[in-house]
Amino acid sequence: MKVIIGADKDGAKAKDELVLELKEEGYEILDLSKEGQDFVDVAVAVAKQTLKETNNGEDKSETAPRGIVIDKWGTDAFMAANKLKHVICANVSDEHSARMTRRHNGALMITLGTAVVGSELLKSCAKAYLEAPFDGGRHMVRIDMVNKMA
Amino acid sequence: MKVIIGADKDGAKAKDELVLELKEEGYEILDLSKEGQDFVDVAVAVAKQTLKETNNGEDKSETAPRGIVIDKWGTDAFMAANKLKHVICANVSDEHSARMTRRHNGALMITLGTAVVGSELLKSCAKAYLEAPFDGGRHMVRIDMVNKMA
Amino acid sequence: MTKTVISIGCDHIVTDIKERVSEHLKEEGYEVIDNGTYDKLRTHYPIYGKKTAEKVVSGEAAFGVVLCGTGVGISSSAAKVPNARVALVRDVSEAEYARKTLNANVVAVGGHITGVDLIKAIVDKFITTDYEETPEHEALIKKINALEGPKPEQTGNEHFFDEFEKKWEEGYYHD
Amino acid sequence: MTKTVISIGCDHIVTDIKERVSEHLKEEGYEVIDNGTYDKLRTHYPIYGKKTAEKVVSGEAAFGVVLCGTGVGISSSAAKVPNARVALVRDVSEAEYARKTLNANVVAVGGHITGVDLIKAIVDKFITTDYEETPEHEALIKKINALEGPKPEQTGNEHFFDEFEKKWEEGYYHD
Numbered sequence: 001m002k003v004i005i006g007a008d009k010d011g012a013k014a015k016d017e018l019v020l021e022l023k024e025e026g027y028e029i030l031d032l033s034k035e036g037q038d039f040v041d042v043a044v045a046v047a048k049q050t051l052k053e054t055n056n057g058e059d060k061s062e063t064a065p066r067g068i069v070i071d072k073w074g075t076d077a078f079m080a081a082n083k084l085k086h087v088i089c090a091n092v093s094d095e096h097s098a099r100m101t102r103r104h105n106g107a108l109m110i111t112l113g114t115a116v117v118g119s120e121l122l123k124s125c126a127k128a129y130l131e132a133p134f135d136g137g138r139h140m141v142r143i144d145m146v147n148k149m150a
Numbered sequence: 151m152k153v154i155i156g157a158d159k160d161g162a163k164a165k166d167e168l169v170l171e172l173k174e175e176g177y178e179i180l181d182l183s184k185e186g187q188d189f190v191d192v193a194v195a196v197a198k199q200t201l202k203e204t205n206n207g208e209d210k211s212e213t214a215p216r217g218i219v220i221d222k223w224g225t226d227a228f229m230a231a232n233k234l235k236h237v238i239c240a241n242v243s244d245e246h247s248a249r250m251t252r253r254h255n256g257a258l259m260i261t262l263g264t265a266v267v268g269s270e271l272l273k274s275c276a277k278a279y280l281e282a283p284f285d286g287g288r289h290m291v292r293i294d295m296v297n298k299m300a
Numbered sequence: 301m302t303k304t305v306i307s308i309g310c311d312h313i314v315t316d317i318k319e320r321v322s323e324h325l326k327e328e329g330y331e332v333i334d335n336g337t338y339d340k341l342r343t344h345y346p347i348y349g350k351k352t353a354e355k356v357v358s359g360e361a362a363f364g365v366v367l368c369g370t371g372v373g374i375s376s377s378a379a380k381v382p383n384a385r386v387a388l389v390r391d392v393s394e395a396e397y398a399r400k401t402l403n404a405n406v407v408a409v410g411g412h413i414t415g416v417d418l419i420k421a422i423v424d425k426f427i428t429t430d431y432e433e434t435p436e437h438e439a440l441i442k443k444i445n446a447l448e449g450p451k452p453e454q455t456g457n458e459h460f461f462d463e464f465e466k467k468w469e470e471g472y473y474h475d
Numbered sequence: 476m477t478k479t480v481i482s483i484g485c486d487h488i489v490t491d492i493k494e495r496v497s498e499h500l501k502e503e504g505y506e507v508i509d510n511g512t513y514d515k516l517r518t519h520y521p522i523y524g525k526k527t528a529e530k531v532v533s534g535e536a537a538f539g540v541v542l543c544g545t546g547v548g549i550s551s552s553a554a555k556v557p558n559a560r561v562a563l564v565r566d567v568s569e570a571e572y573a574r575k576t577l578n579a580n581v582v583a584v585g586g587h588i589t590g591v592d593l594i595k596a597i598v599d600k601f602i603t604t605d606y607e608e609t610p611e612h613e614a615l616i617k618k619i620n621a622l623e624g625p626k627p628e629q630t631g632n633e634h635f636f637d638e639f640e641k642k643w644e645e646g647y648y649h650d
Contacts, residue, residue, distance in 0.1 A: 072270075073394060074394070075398050075404075076387075076397075076401070079385055079404065079444060082375075082379035082386065083379060083445075084447055087376075088376045089376065090376075090388070091387075091389070093390045093391070094566055094593055095596065096370070097413050100592075104373065105370075105376065113394065114268050114269060115268045115271060115393070116390070116391055116393065116394055117266075118263065118266040120222075124567065135475075137474055138342075141472075141473040142344045142346055142373055144464050145344060145377070145461050146346050146377050148460070148461070149377065149380035149381075149454060150449070188615070188618075223569055223572050225569045225573050229562060229577060230619045232555065233554060237551075240563070244390075244391055244392070245391065245392040246417055246545070247585055250545050257547060265568070266566055266568065270393055270397075271393050274393040286650075287648065287649055288648050288650050291519060291643050292520055292548055295521035295639050296552050300624070317590075410590055410592075412591050412592035415588040415589050415590055417544060418585075418587065418588045
């Protein structure tokens with residue numbers, strides 16, 4: 001599976017550690033982090049690339065690309081990403097939300113904030129998100145509704 | 151107020167940052183961290199010193215010394231500290247618990263794990279704990295019970 | 301004195317939690333507009349996320365509070381409302397940051413992720429923290445708002461989701 | 476096949492949450508010993524922390540689960556039971572660590588801090604994670620156990636707290 005990832009300066013160290021682990025586990029990584037980006041830039045870069053590679057989020061298969069943004073607060077990148085049409089983004093700081101947001105919301109991407117989430121919890125949230133399948137079924141009606149709004 | 155603090159190697163960086171901020175806010179700091187300590191050593195050192203300076207936890211006044219341990223997981227130092235008689239220790243990763251454990255449990259000390267708690271949340275938990283008063287009253291009966299057990 | 305108004309909404313999974321938050325807010329002296337859902341009958345979070353956030357951006361309420369199981373579904377719906385700035389959080393410090401720096405106007409929590417006392421502490425901090433207006437913060441907010449696309453016929457349109465509710469009732473969506 | 480037995484306990488603040496965790500465990504095929512409290516009448520968490528942990532160290536139950544508002548009161552009580560190794564957590568990864576490395580036998584959560592689905596996820600991971608026995612882990616556990624002082628007349632003594640309950644009823648403790 002391809003993971004599209006990005007971090008601002010506050011998330012850079014945690015992102016590098018996560019990328020190392022994900023590569024070891026066989027994930028393909030596309031790192032969009034660039035010098036001088038703020039959290040909005042990173043959120044938008046990851047969101048747009050993940051939309052592009054999933055046919056606007058329609059591909060929710062087990063191998064579909066997913067996005068991860070790491071910055072200081074998480075909730076700010078979350079705020080920005082969700083403004084974009086077809087983006088369903090979750091700000092995550094626990095493993096259960098990380099898993100359920102893929103299963104029920106088919107979340108295109110997650111955000112993680114290093115101000116709030118410690119180093120090991122951050123990695124275990126990221127993995128819980130990447131490993132979870134999308135349940136589809138009744139959950140699709142809500143996603144169709146959100147996508148009409150966007 | 152005097153804060154008795156200790157960290158193992160995984161908590162050292164977060165501890166140093168916290169100590170800086172607490173000193174700026176006027177707290178007196180006693181840092182018991184030493185090279186080569188594991189989490190049990192640190193938990194015991196902070197617990198015993200805080201017991202000593204509070205008459206076995208009996209002094210729960212607003213200015214009474216309190217203990218803080220920072221290690222990787224928090225819950226391990228918590229496990230160790232609570233084995234000691236008269237120690238009521240809380241493993242904390244949210245501000246509300248940090249405040250309420252002083253108010254209701256009169257917690258002698260808290261533990262914080264950097265694997266779980268991010269940098270800003272860690273500081274805000276520590277401050278919430280230090281700023282909270284002990285409510286006394288009905289809560290004392292439970293503390294008396296715990297202290298008989300220990 | 302006029303009471304500060306809080307707009308609140310949830311899905312059917314966490315109605316009981318929403319009720320406890322609503323009670324708490326009323327006890328604290330706030331006026332609450334409860335946008336539903338009001339029971340545990342299966343329904344769809346975008347309906348309530350949209351309604352709750354629209355009450356905020358219209359000025360009827362000062363702040364919004366939305367809850368579903370993880371908070372993700374209802375917060376991503378609320379975020380699609382023009383001028384809503386939604387913070388999904390599990391901690392007090394995040395809520396405070398989102399108010400101070402981004403003038404967030406809707407806070408979201410996972411009613412099955414975060415316990416009710418921590419939820420109350422988060423909501424209390426959110427609605428009592430002032431936005432700190434600086435050129436930097438204003439620029440960030442402008443940058444976030446500029447990401448919004450056009451939303452034809454969305455705002456205030458109570459029939460916006462009818463087509464999906466019809467398909468739902470016809471059994472189009474099933475596990 | 477014998478069912479794995481889980482010992483569970485709570486204070487009056489989170490009885491409803493305890494019930495939901497207990498139901499979940501039974502649905503998953505576990506046998507549950509519920510040590511109370513069983514309603515919302517004001518009582519004292521050490522009674523239930525002690526009872527719940529003692530069922531674990533005696534071998535009647537494989538694991539213990541304790542809850543109060545923040546989890547602190549009941550977990551510090553449970554921790555004073557000889558051979559109880561109690562982990563107070565808000566996240567799955569901590570629970571897993573405590574099992575793997577420290578062979579923790581009681582898990583504690585704050586029923587008003589952590590939401591019910593996350594609590595279930597934490598408990599599930601705790602009771603399904605094996606201890607990894609290594610010389611390092613054994614040495615840590617030995618070091619923790621060695622901190623315990625003598626506990627005369629404590630274990631299994633149902634009248635251990637009577638003196639305080641008497642004082643409580645006499646109005647000695649009041650807000």
